[in-house]
Amino acid sequence: MSEEDGDGVDHGPTSSHRGDHTxxxxxxxxxxxxxxxxxxxxxxxxxxxxxxxxxxxxxxxxxxxxxxxxxxxxxxxxxxxxxxxxxxxxxxxxxxxxxxxxxxxxxxxxxxxxxxxxxxxxxxxxxxxxxxxxxxxxxxxxxxxxxxxxxxxxxxxATEIRSAVDRTPFHTRYLQQRLDDELAADVRLTKQFLKGIGAYGSDLRTRGFSGYLTELLVVEYGGFRPLLAAVADWQPPVELDPEEHGRETFDDPLVVIDPTDPDRNVAAVCASDNVARFQHYARSFLERPRIDVFEPDDPEPLTEAGLRDHLERRGTTPVAVRFEAPDLVEDQLYPQLQKSLDGITTGLDDRGFDVFRATAVADETAAVLVELAVSERPAVERHEGPPVHVRNHAEGFYDAYADDPDAYGPFIEGGRYVTERDRAFTTARGFLESDRLFDVGLGAHVETALEDGYEVLSGDEIVALLDEFGPELADYFTPRP
CATH class of the missing domain: 3.30.460.10 (Beta Polymerase, domain 2)
Incomplete structure (x- = not known):
C-alpha cells in the first residue's frame, strides 16, 4: 500500500507485519x-x-x-x-x-x-x-x-548546422564516446520495448521516441532497467539536460536537451500520449515482467459481424468522411489529417452533436471517422443574448430578432434576452455534406481532395471501410494504453 492509500499509522513489528515484509x-x-x-x-x-x-x-x-x-x-x-x-x-x-x-x-x-x-x-x-x-x-x-x-x-x-542532417555526425560521435557494449545492448532492449508498445519512431504518424532519443535516455539513466524505473515515476514535464547547457526552455511533456545543440529538444516530436504510454508499460513490466510486451500486437482485421456488434453495444452514431488520400509522404500527410480531424470534430461539437471519440486513417483512400453521442438535434436551437441591463448590446440583440417570423422570442430568462431560432443542421450528415464543412480548419491538401469529391458514411454504412481499414478499425474498437 502506498503512503497515499494507507492510513499513515505505524503498526509496529507485529507478526503479520513481519510476514507481509517477508x-x-x-x-x-x-x-x-x-x-x-x-x-x-x-x-x-x-x-x-x-x-x-x-x-x-x-x-x-x-x-x-x-x-x-x-x-x-x-x-x-x-x-x-x-x-x-x-x-x-x-x-x-x-x-x-x-x-x-x-x-x-x-x-x-x-x-x-x-x-x-x-x-x-x-x-x-x-x-x-x-x-x-x-x-x-x-x-x-x-x-x-x-x-x-x-x-x-x-x-x-552542431550549432553551425545549415541543414538538419548536419547534426547526425555529431550525434554519432557523442554517443560512440559514451556507449559501451552493455549500454548498447540495453539500447537494443529499450528500442524493442518501445516497438512492442507502439511508441518507437519519430515520424509524424507515430510521434514517438526516436533512436537517438532512446540512446540518450539509456545513457542518462544508466541502462534499461533503471530507465524503466525512472520512467515509471516521471512527473511531466520531464526535463533532462545531459551536458547541463541550461540555456533554453521548452513547452513539451518530455524535454531532452540535445547534448550537441543546446537550442534543440530531441524529444520535441514525442507526443504526450506516447510519454504516458511508456510510463504505463514501464510500470506494468516492472510489476510483471513478460516477453509479450516486446512484441508488437498487430490486430486481426475487424469483421463486419464484429463491427456491427460494437455499434449495437455502444449505441453511438459513427460518421465518416472518406476521400482519395492526397499523394504525400506520411510526414506531410498525417499532420494534415490531424488538423482536419480537429477541425471536423470541432465543427460537429459546435453544432451540438457531441463527439465521443474520433480517428483518422489513410491508405489509398483516407477517412475521418467520428463517433457521436448525439445523432440528431431539434429543428430549433437556443441562442442567448446579453443581459438586459447591458443596454446597447441588449437592444441590438432584441432588434435583430424582434421581427423575425421564424424565431421564437426574444423572451427574458435569467435576466437576459433569449431566442430560439431555426437550426442550420439537424443531422451530422447534413453538416458534413454541406459547404460549411469547408469552413472548419482543414489541411490544405485534404481540403483540395475534398473539393474533388468525398462521401459521407453514417451508422452501419461504415462497414464500407472494413476492406481497406479492417486492422485500424480493430484498433479503434479495442483500445489499449
Whole structure:
C-alpha cells in the first residue's frame, strides 16, 4: 500500500507485519528473477550475431570505400562516415539500414553540395534512386541492406548546422564516446520495448521516441532497467539536460536537451500520449515482467459481424468522411489529417452533436471517422443574448430578432434576452455534406481532395471501410494504453 492509500499509522513489528515484509521480499526476488529471464530471452532475439555483424561490416566498408573514391574526384577535403544505429552498435538484429554520410567542406553552396552528393550516391549505388529530405540523396539496396548515401556539410559544431542532417555526425560521435557494449545492448532492449508498445519512431504518424532519443535516455539513466524505473515515476514535464547547457526552455511533456545543440529538444516530436504510454508499460513490466510486451500486437482485421456488434453495444452514431488520400509522404500527410480531424470534430461539437471519440486513417483512400453521442438535434436551437441591463448590446440583440417570423422570442430568462431560432443542421450528415464543412480548419491538401469529391458514411454504412481499414478499425474498437 502506498503512503497515499494507507492510513499513515505505524503498526509496529507485529507478526503479520513481519510476514507481509517477508512475502514482499520474496515477491521482489521473484520479479527480479523473472525480469532477468525475460531480458536474456529478448537479448537472444535482438542482438545481432557475429555472422550478421560481419556481413554488415563488409557491405558498409565496401560502400564507404566507393563513396570516398567518388567524393575525392569531385572535391578535395571531403570525408565519409557511417552514422546511425549501425555505427553506434545499437541496431536490432534484422534491421537492414546502413547510413553513409559524405561530408563536404562548408565553402560549398547548397546547390553544389546537392549535385555532388547525388554524383557520389549514384557512383556508390549504381542501381539506387533519388529521394528528398532537406536536399536530395541516393537510396538503394545492396545484398539485402537498405543503403542511404547522404551529403552534408563538415562543420566544427552542431550549432553551425545549415541543414538538419548536419547534426547526425555529431550525434554519432557523442554517443560512440559514451556507449559501451552493455549500454548498447540495453539500447537494443529499450528500442524493442518501445516497438512492442507502439511508441518507437519519430515520424509524424507515430510521434514517438526516436533512436537517438532512446540512446540518450539509456545513457542518462544508466541502462534499461533503471530507465524503466525512472520512467515509471516521471512527473511531466520531464526535463533532462545531459551536458547541463541550461540555456533554453521548452513547452513539451518530455524535454531532452540535445547534448550537441543546446537550442534543440530531441524529444520535441514525442507526443504526450506516447510519454504516458511508456510510463504505463514501464510500470506494468516492472510489476510483471513478460516477453509479450516486446512484441508488437498487430490486430486481426475487424469483421463486419464484429463491427456491427460494437455499434449495437455502444449505441453511438459513427460518421465518416472518406476521400482519395492526397499523394504525400506520411510526414506531410498525417499532420494534415490531424488538423482536419480537429477541425471536423470541432465543427460537429459546435453544432451540438457531441463527439465521443474520433480517428483518422489513410491508405489509398483516407477517412475521418467520428463517433457521436448525439445523432440528431431539434429543428430549433437556443441562442442567448446579453443581459438586459447591458443596454446597447441588449437592444441590438432584441432588434435583430424582434421581427423575425421564424424565431421564437426574444423572451427574458435569467435576466437576459433569449431566442430560439431555426437550426442550420439537424443531422451530422447534413453538416458534413454541406459547404460549411469547408469552413472548419482543414489541411490544405485534404481540403483540395475534398473539393474533388468525398462521401459521407453514417451508422452501419461504415462497414464500407472494413476492406481497406479492417486492422485500424480493430484498433479503434479495442483500445489499449
Amino acid at each position: 512475502g514482499g521480499e520474496t515477491d521482489d526476488r521473484n520479479r527480479a528473477r523473472d525480469l532477468e529471464g525475460v531480458v536474456a530471452a529478448v537479448r537472444d532475439r535482438v542482438d545481432p550475431d557475429e555472422d550478421e555483424r560481419t556481413r554488415l561490416r563488409d557491405v558498409a566498408d565496401r560502400l564507404m570505400e566507393r563513396a570516398e573514391t567518388a567524393a575525392a574526384e569531385l572535391c578535395a577535403d571531403t570525408d565519409v562516415l557511417q552514422v546511425g544505429s549501425t555505427a553506434r552498435n545499437t541496431w536490432i538484429s534484422g534491421d537492414r539500414d546502413i547510413d553513409i554520410f559524405v561530408r563536404f567542406p562548408p565553402s560549398l553552396d547548397r546547390g553544389t553540395l546537392a549535385d555532388y552528393g547525388l554524383e557520389v550516391g549514384h557512383a556508390t549505388i549504381p542501381d539506387g534512386h533519388e529521394e528528398y529530405a532537406e536536399h536530395p540523396y541516393v537510396k538503394g539496396t545492396v545484398e539485402g541492406f537498405e543503403i542511404d548515401i547522404v551529403p552534408c556539410f563538415r562543420l566544427e559544431s
